[in-house]
Amino acid sequence: MADIVIINPRFEVSYWGMEHALPLVGKRANLPVACLPLLAALTPGEHTVTLIDENVEALNWERLARADVVGLTGMSVQRHRMHEILTELKRRGVFTVVGGPWVTVQEDYFGDLADVIFIGEAEETWPQFLSDWKQGRHAPRYEQAEKTDMTKVPTPRFDLLKMRHYLFGSVQFSRGCPFQCEFCDIIVTFGRRPRLKTSAQVIAELEALRAQKIEIAFIVDDNLIGNKKAVKVLLRDLIAYQEANGYPFDFFTEASLDLAEDDELLRLMVDANIISVFIGIESPNEKSLRETKKFQNVRPVGTILERVHKVQRAGIEVWCGMIVGFDNDDTTIFDAQRQFLKEARIATAMVGMLAAIPKTPLHARLAEEGRLDSADEPEYGTNVIPLQMSREELRDGYVKVMRDLYEPEAYFARLEELYLKERMPYGAGVRRYWRRHPWSWLTMQTKNLVSAVVLFVRLMRNIPEGDLRREYRKRLWRLLKSRPDANVLVLYLFKCLMHYHQYTLARQLAAEDGRLVNTF
Numbered sequence: 001m002a003d004i005v006i007i008n009p010r011f012e013v014s015y016w017g018m019e020h021a022l023p024l025v026g027k028r029a030n031l032p033v034a035c036l037p038l039l040a041a042l043t044p045g046e047h048t049v050t051l052i053d054e055n056v057e058a059l060n061w062e063r064l065a066r067a068d069v070v071g072l073t074g075m076s077v078q079r080h081r082m083h084e085i086l087t088e089l090k091r092r093g094v095f096t097v098v099g100g101p102w103v104t105v106q107e108d109y110f111g112d113l114a115d116v117i118f119i120g121e122a123e124e125t126w127p128q129f130l131s132d133w134k135q136g137r138h139a140p141r142y143e144q145a146e147k148t149d150m151t152k153v154p155t156p157r158f159d160l161l162k163m164r165h166y167l168f169g170s171v172q173f174s175r176g177c178p179f180q181c182e183f184c185d186i187i188v189t190f191g192r193r194p195r196l197k198t199s200a201q202v203i204a205e206l207e208a209l210r211a212q213k214i215e216i217a218f219i220v221d222d223n224l225i226g227n228k229k230a231v232k233v234l235l236r237d238l239i240a241y242q243e244a245n246g247y248p249f250d251f252f253t254e255a256s257l258d259l260a261e262d263d264e265l266l267r268l269m270v271d272a273n274i275i276s277v278f279i280g281i282e283s284p285n286e287k288s289l290r291e292t293k294k295f296q297n298v299r300p301v302g303t304i305l306e307r308v309h310k311v312q313r314a315g316i317e318v319w320c321g322m323i324v325g326f327d328n329d330d331t332t333i334f335d336a337q338r339q340f341l342k343e344a345r346i347a348t349a350m351v352g353m354l355a356a357i358p359k360t361p362l363h364a365r366l367a368e369e370g371r372l373d374s375a376d377e378p379e380y381g382t383n384v385i386p387l388q389m390s391r392e393e394l395r396d397g398y399v400k401v402m403r404d405l406y407e408p409e410a411y412f413a414r415l416e417e418l419y420l421k422e423r424m425p426y427g428a429g430v431r432r433y434w435r436r437h438p439w440s441w442l443t444m445q446t447k448n449l450v451s452a453v454v455l456f457v458r459l460m461r462n463i464p465e466g467d468l469r470r471e472y473r474k475r476l477w478r479l480l481k482s483r484p485d486a487n488v489l490v491l492y493l494f495k496c497l498m499h500y501h502q503y504t505l506a507r508q509l510a511a512e513d514g515r516l517v518n519t520f
């Protein structure tokens with residue numbers, strides 16, 4: 001029997017990390033990384049597993065030194081901390097294993113600090129390693145020959161995490177994405193054939209979250225609609241589950257823009273109460289989209305704007321990822337991005353400089369062209385050397401776009417355009433349910449009002465900048481006058497919270513001594 005500890009190291013500040021906002025509402029992390037509770041569930045019962053999220057609790061080195069195996073996960077924005085932790089564990093003679101998105105694409109990054117590395121999915125390799133380790137004949141590197149059969153993935157052990165410290169929960173329906181974007185490492189790791197769990201697995205996962213009192217969950221799929229036919233079956237069962245249980249969950253997720261081409265899928269997602277979807281739009285520049293093989297965004301089925309508006313009209317808020325610095329981008333791209341996002345009414349837009357992740361086709365192409373900066377932390381924030389502008393122009397343009405997007409006036413103009421002018425039918429699915437269940441509606445309205453008051457008080461008490469507090473009050477008041485609805489009010493308070501993080505991040509980027517944070 002082994003004493004196993006699996007750690008999610010501390011994150012550096014990032015766009016989605018919400019680090020500037022979380023303390024305002026008494027939370028320590030946005031959501032638990034999905035691999036921790038999953039790896040625990042994959043561990044044979046003869047071993048004991050302890051999960052530690054360093055974003056939630058500090059590491060206890062003495063405790064770690066007693067473990068038989070310490071495992072680390074991590075993304076690019078955790079690599080420095082992973083390195084530090086591994087160095088300390090090595091010093092203490094601890095046996096270490098590393099897996100997750102970063103080591104998967106940068107296998108040699110930790111050198112001898114890691115005794116074993118795992119490349120990609122680990123549903124088969126993790127139990128295999130434990131069996132090998134027990135017999136004293138483990139390999140230094142594990143990689144599955146076949147992609148994971150998602151119908152066999154167990155229910156994550158959320159009970160081993162301190163769930164009360166997270167803002168949201170996480171649940172996974174599928175892995176893989178059928179598209180072929182040149183910069184994307186997801187398809188390199190998880191493949192282009194979407195693989196789904198069964199409805200029974202998903203519902204078991206939701207029940208496990210409910211047992212932890214989680215009400216908002218991120219569906220952490222690479223692309224929820226990678227296999228539209230199969231996901232529709234799942235969504236129908238999810239709707240039945242929501243109906244039968246009084247709509248216990250609000251969801252948000254990630255999907256590709258072709259969502260707008262399928263009315264039935266849109267309706268099912270709305271009915272399942274998926275309230276926001278993150279879409280990789282990347283660029284209003286068609287040439288850049290073609291260059292990067294994002295062909296799903298340039299299909300002759302209407303403009304990108306029309307498609308975004310269609311998703312919004314159905315009742316799902318669109319969040320998006322945008323990229324500047326493609327080979328077909330010159331310095332006019334920055335204004336084009338700003339203009340596009342304004343017209344698209346997208347408040348929550350993560351803009352990043354094109355970055356070449358190792359193992360992607362983009363990385364291979366740029367290496368061949370001699371256009372890669374090999375520094376671990378490139379001076380200009382990305383390892384890509386742009387074609388039609390200087391590195392300074394790219395960096396400064398990116399920082400300025402971020403800064404401009406999150407100026408309160410610009411941000412709330414986008415938000416008000418969507419919620420006050422267009423009056424996006426937010427939460428249309430659950431509202432249909434509430435019309436049939438007025439008692440449930442009343443309970444939720446009351447609950448939302450209480451949450452709104454709590455959130456409002458926290459924001460007003462904890463945001464140090466008086467001008468921002470005034471701005472938020474003004475916008476909330478405007479909302480209340482035009483759309484007095486407790487459900488939308490809570491959402492708006494969340495949007496203020498998110499704004500606070502993004503605004504602070506953008507300001508820090510623009511500061512003279514600010515560290516350049518890219519989305520990679």
Ligand code: B12
Binds near residue numbers: 074172220519
């Ligand atoms: C959902 C998601 C998010 C969510 C949730 C993040 C979270 N905290 O959990 C949100 C939207 C908040 C998010 C944010 C960010 N994300 Co993100 N995200 C994803 C996505 C789509 C799925 C991740 C997931 O939960 N998968 C499901 C779990 C079960 O899979 P897994 O973690 O890969 O684990 C499996 C294996 O890797 C392995 N494994 C993992 N760890 C370990 C450890 C050991 C010891 C072992 C044995 C095995 C093992 O076993 C698991 C089972 O097979 C991935 C893409 C992808 N498919 O990887 C990007 C991805 C991980 N994100 C990425 C990035 C860059 C970010 C941000 C930094 C972006 C930004 N600038 O804001 C932020 C970080 C914010 C933060 N502090 O949380 C990158 C990382 C790049 C890299 N190669 O390192 C990815 C790969 C996407 C991409 N290419 O851009 N993200």
Ligand code: SF4
Binds near residue numbers: 181186222223280
């Ligand atoms: S749509 Fe998203 S997940 Fe799919 S290949 Fe493109 S970037 Fe990757």
